[in-house]
Amino acid sequence: MNREALQHPLYVMVHPFNGYWDLKYERSQKTSLIISFGILFMLILTNVLGDQYSGFLVNMNNPRYLNSLLEAVYVLVPVLFWCVANWSLTTLMDGEGKFVEIFITTCFALLPIVLINFPWIWISNFISAQESSFYYFFKNFAILWSGLLLYVGIMTVHQFSPSKTIGTILLTLLAMAFMAFLTLLFFSLVQQMIAFVSTIYQEIVLRR
Amino acid sequence: MVARIKKLRTGLLALCCLVSLGLGGELALAESAAPSYNYSYWGNAVAAPSAYEATKLITGASSGAGPFNNPQDIQVTADKQIYVLDSGNNRFVILDQDYKSVKAVDAFQFKGKAEKFNNPQGIYVTQQKEVYVADTGNKRIVHLDSSFKAVGIIEAPKSELLQANFEFQPVRVAVDKADRIYVMSAGVFDGFMEFGADGVFKSFIGANRVHVDAVEYFWKSISTKAQREQMVMYTPTEFTNLDINDEGFLYATNGDDYGDPIKKLNAQGADILRREGYYKPSGDLLYSTRSGGAPRLVDIDVSDSEIYAVLDASRGRVFTYNGDGYLLYIFGGIGNRLGEFNTPVAIEHSGDDILVLDQALGEITVFQTTEYGRTLNSAVRSYYNGDEELASQEFSKVVNLNANMEYAYAGIGKAYLRQGEYKESAEYFERSMDRTNYSKAFLLYRKEVLRGHFSTIMTALIALLALWLGLRMYRKMKARKKVELH
Numbered sequence: 001m002n003r004e005a006l007q008h009p010l011y012v013m014v015h016p017f018n019g020y021w022d023l024k025y026e027r028s029q030k031t032s033l034i035i036s037f038g039i040l041f042m043l044i045l046t047n048v049l050g051d052q053y054s055g056f057l058v059n060m061n062n063p064r065y066l067n068s069l070l071e072a073v074y075v076l077v078p079v080l081f082w083c084v085a086n087w088s089l090t091t092l093m094d095g096e097g098k099f100v101e102i103f104i105t106t107c108f109a110l111l112p113i114v115l116i117n118f119p120w121i122w123i124s125n126f127i128s129a130q131e132s133s134f135y136y137f138f139k140n141f142a143i144l145w146s147g148l149l150l151y152v153g154i155m156t157v158h159q160f161s162p163s164k165t166i167g168t169i170l171l172t173l174l175a176m177a178f179m180a181f182l183t184l185l186f187f188s189l190v191q192q193m194i195a196f197v198s199t200i201y202q203e204i205v206l207r208r
Numbered sequence: 209m210v211a212r213i214k215k216l217r218t219g220l221l222a223l224c225c226l227v228s229l230g231l232g233g234e235l236a237l238a239e240s241a242a243p244s245y246n247y248s249y250w251g252n253a254v255a256a257p258s259a260y261e262a263t264k265l266i267t268g269a270s271s272g273a274g275p276f277n278n279p280q281d282i283q284v285t286a287d288k289q290i291y292v293l294d295s296g297n298n299r300f301v302i303l304d305q306d307y308k309s310v311k312a313v314d315a316f317q318f319k320g321k322a323e324k325f326n327n328p329q330g331i332y333v334t335q336q337k338e339v340y341v342a343d344t345g346n347k348r349i350v351h352l353d354s355s356f357k358a359v360g361i362i363e364a365p366k367s368e369l370l371q372a373n374f375e376f377q378p379v380r381v382a383v384d385k386a387d388r389i390y391v392m393s394a395g396v397f398d399g400f401m402e403f404g405a406d407g408v409f410k411s412f413i414g415a416n417r418v419h420v421d422a423v424e425y426f427w428k429s430i431s432t433k434a435q436r437e438q439m440v441m442y443t444p445t446e447f448t449n450l451d452i453n454d455e456g457f458l459y460a461t462n463g464d465d466y467g468d469p470i471k472k473l474n475a476q477g478a479d480i481l482r483r484e485g486y487y488k489p490s491g492d493l494l495y496s497t498r499s500g501g502a503p504r505l506v507d508i509d510v511s512d513s514e515i516y517a518v519l520d521a522s523r524g525r526v527f528t529y530n531g532d533g534y535l536l537y538i539f540g541g542i543g544n545r546l547g548e549f550n551t552p553v554a555i556e557h558s559g560d561d562i563l564v565l566d567q568a569l570g571e572i573t574v575f576q577t578t579e580y581g582r583t584l585n586s587a588v589r590s591y592y593n594g595d596e597e598l599a600s601q602e603f604s605k606v607v608n609l610n611a612n613m614e615y616a617y618a619g620i621g622k623a624y625l626r627q628g629e630y631k632e633s634a635e636y637f638e639r640s641m642d643r644t645n646y647s648k649a650f651l652l653y654r655k656e657v658l659r660g661h662f663s664t665i666m667t668a669l670i671a672l673l674a675l676w677l678g679l680r681m682y683r684k685m686k687a688r689k690k691v692e693l694h
Contacts, residue, residue: 056638057647062250126654129647 005031009039009111016149020156023108024101033100036107040079043110044072046117055124058132078176079106085175086154089168095158105153109146116142246612247493247535249486249641254612259528259537259581260562262547264574266307268294273301273309276570281380283333284558291339292565292572293331298324300331300341307574313339316350318358325350330380330392340389342378349378349391351407362389365401365409380449384456392450397443399477400450400458414458414477416444419466449554453510461505461518469505470518470529485534486614486641491520491527499523511557513592515585519555519564524548526555526562526575530588534615537581540564547573560585580609587619596623618642625649630656 008027012019023032048068051061083106087099097105116138124135155165244258268276277296284290289310290303299314315324326345333339337354349362364376378401380392387405390413399415420442428436445464452458457480458473470489472481487493491503500522507519514531524542529535541548554565560582562575577585587602600623603616610616621636622645630653637646658665 057643057650064250128651128654129643 005035008032009035009108012108013111013115013145013149016152017156020105020108020153023104024097024157029100029104032104032108036104039107039111039114040075042114043117044075046114046121047071047075050117050121053121053125055127057127057129058124058135079103079110081176081179082106082172085179086168086172089171089175090158093158093164093168095160095168097154097157101157102154105157106150109149109153112142112145112149243541245538247487248612249614251487251493253494256537256612257580257610258539258578259584260526260539260575261578262573263576264307265546266303266572266574268301268570271301271303271307271309273303273312276301278567279553279565279570280329280567281331281554282556282563282565282572283331284556284563285333285337286335288558289333289337290556290558290563290572291331291333293328293341295327295329298326298328300328300339307572311356313352313356316352316356316358318350318361323350323358330378332381332383334383334387335385338383340381340383342381342391344377344379344394347376347378349381349389349403349407360407362391362403362407365403367409369398369411370409382450382452382458384452386456390450390452390458392447394446397446400447400460400473412477414447414460414471414473414479416447416462416464416471417467418442418444419464448505449507451508451510451516453514454512459508459510459516461508463504465502469503470508470516482531482533484532485529487535489518489527489529489533489535491518492523492525495523506553507555509555509557509562513589515588517555517557517562519552521552524552526564531592536584536588536615539575547575549573580606583609584613584616587616591619591622596626599623614640616640618645621645621649625652 005027008019008022012023048071051059051066051071052063083099083103086106087097087102089095090097090102120135120138124132127135151165151169154160154169155162158165158168160168244256245253246256248254268274273292273294274297276292276294278294279292280295281293282290283293288305290307292301292303294301294312297314299312301309302311302313304310315322317323325341325343328341328350329344330342331339338359339350339352339354339356341350341352343350347364350358351360351362353359364374375395377394378391379394382390384390388410389403389405389407391401391403393401396412397415398412400413402410402413404410428439431439445462445467447460447462450458450460456475458471459481460471460473462469462471468479468481468483468488469491470481471479474480481489483489491505495501495503502522503520503525504522505518506521508516509518510516515528515536517526517528519526519540524540525538526540527535528537539547540552542550549564549566549569551566551568552564553567556563556565558574560577564573564575565571566573583602583605587599587606590596590602591599596619600620603619603623606613606616607620617636617640621633621640621642624630624633624636625645625648630649633649634646634653637643637649
């Protein structure tokens with residue numbers, strides 16, 4: 001992996017149209033995939049570090065309930081849901097993107113959050129309550145930036161028109177909600193089944 | 209947007225919880241906590257040393273006044289005389305400091321006629337030892353002087369503020385220093401009734417707010433007038449009790465599940481209770497429906513230094529808060545042992561002791577402070593009086609007795625802040641999760657550090673800048689040389 005490949009995410013951040021075009025048509029998919037996983041990992045890492053080491057004034061987490069594995073789930077599950085939902089939808093809506101491309105696009109779009117997270121974990125230890133509004137401003141700014149990148153990325157990867165992209169994104173969110181509902185339903189049913197079987201087992205064992 | 213992400217996160221967490229826990233949810237309840245506990249910043253019930261312990265049980269028989277029958281209210285004067293309103297026997301009994309009966313009053317003279325009480329519900333004794341009794345059965349307030357002769361009687365008032373079918377059923381009464389009389393009347397939703405010293409009705413004060421359910425509101429808005437008349441009316445919550453402090457502020461409890469069950473009313477009827485604590489003062493935070501559901505606060509008692517205690521009838525617990533709204537300690541309970549009640553109805557303080565009246569058993573339980581309670585009370589008092597130095601010492605003792613008393617750390621932090629020990633101060637504020645004060649102390653500390661190391665920091669910055677410029681120049685020179693060579 002050369003230096004240029006590592007710098008490409010930063011290029012995408014400031015030149016999303018060109019960047020994502022290059023990502024789709026010019027860059028090696030394998031390298032991009034590795035970088036994508038790297039970004040996801042960094043996001044998980046900065047989230048974990050942020051919850052643990054952010055300054056007292058902005059850190060509202062109960063340290064007793066911090067769970068690094070759950071932090072990873074909070075990042076991975078939404079990204080995975082997003083990619084699956086988007087891919088399922090766009091195959092029906094004449095999108096040109098493959099699943100891998102959607103995944104890479106999504107991960108690259110998350111970079112601003114990682115980049116803002118990291119310095120602010122450190123700086124938030126030296127700010128006062130009044131200055132904490134800067135903290136929240138930059139956090140929100142990063143999220144907005146990521147959203148914009150995601151929008152441009154989806155538009156490029158599927159070769160959609162701007163309005164169609166907005167529609168797709170809204171539908172994707174709907175599909176994500178639907179998936180969450182189905183997952184819940186599935187787990188709930190499995191649980192009921194397990195409970196049923198275990199109850200019968202108990203009845204048999206106790207009435208022998 | 210961060211908040212929205214947080215929400216999404218909680219949503220996901222809820223999803224995970226639902227998936228992993230299913231139907232059998234784990235409930236963290238105060239019921240399973242230690243007999244004496246306190247609520248931490250995070251809302252957990254944390255064990256705490258008991259601040260008060262029951263030492264004595266006073267019954268009508270033990271006081272020498274004959275058994276109490278369904279007593280409803282007690283009042284303690286400054287010289288520690290206890291007035292017990294023995295409703296079932298239509299009398300009130302005065303006990304002295306040693307809890308022995310001094311006098312029982314069951315009749316009084318008014319306009320040359322002997323009058324009796326009929327199921328009185330509330331009693332108030334002023335500093336001049338004049339007695340006001342809410343004579344509920346006779347629908348009147350009786351005002352007796354210190355020798356128990358009737359001075360005045362307030363009958364059902366007439367006013368355009370009152371409806372034609374208004375029924376005057378006074379159940380609780382309080383009187384301020386200017387002899388204004390505040391009456392809590394059953395079935396009145398407009399707040400307390402305020403009477404002047406001459407017994408003339410003036411107005412209502414401090415009505416609770418109506419809580420409107422969005423769904424109900426929707427149905428009401430689309431229904432016809434005839435349908436609406438069949439529906440339940442929105443009425444503000446009734447107050448359940450009141451007390452008055454030395455400055456004339458009314459402290460009141462109500463059965464409001466949504467709003468604020470404890471209120472401090474000023475002369476205009478506005479709620480001015482300070483709610484700076486980790487949670488709003490409202491009794492138990494964690495409870496289950498099995499043990500009686502939400503706290504039902506039935507009485508409030510204000511003592512000095514703005515410390516007030518409320519009595520929760522559903523679990524028989526006494527919650528004591530300081531003027532800022534921090535929960536200090538909890539004691540009591542429902543049960544059969546000393547220090548537990550059957551149906552507690554009234555709470556009063558007598559010096560540092562706390563008395564709780566049990567209606568069904570006709571008993572008064574006397575609670576006395578433990579060393580922990582004494583230290584905590586004295587710390588809160590010295591802080592209230594502005595003696596931060598002494599308060600800090602007392603709070604240190606409190607912390608030694610109970611390291612979980614988060615509020616005490618703030619007391620120590622404040623003393624450090626005053627002394628200019630900003631770093632220690634910030635540390636203590638962090639321990640007490642007091643973000644506002646932490647920020648104050650931290651800013652001062654940061655300023656101090658930056659001032660102290662200003663020269664070092666600037667030197668380092670300038671050196672770095674020079675290094676960077678030098679490096680750039682060096683590179684440029686190198687590049688130029690290369691160009692010249694070619």
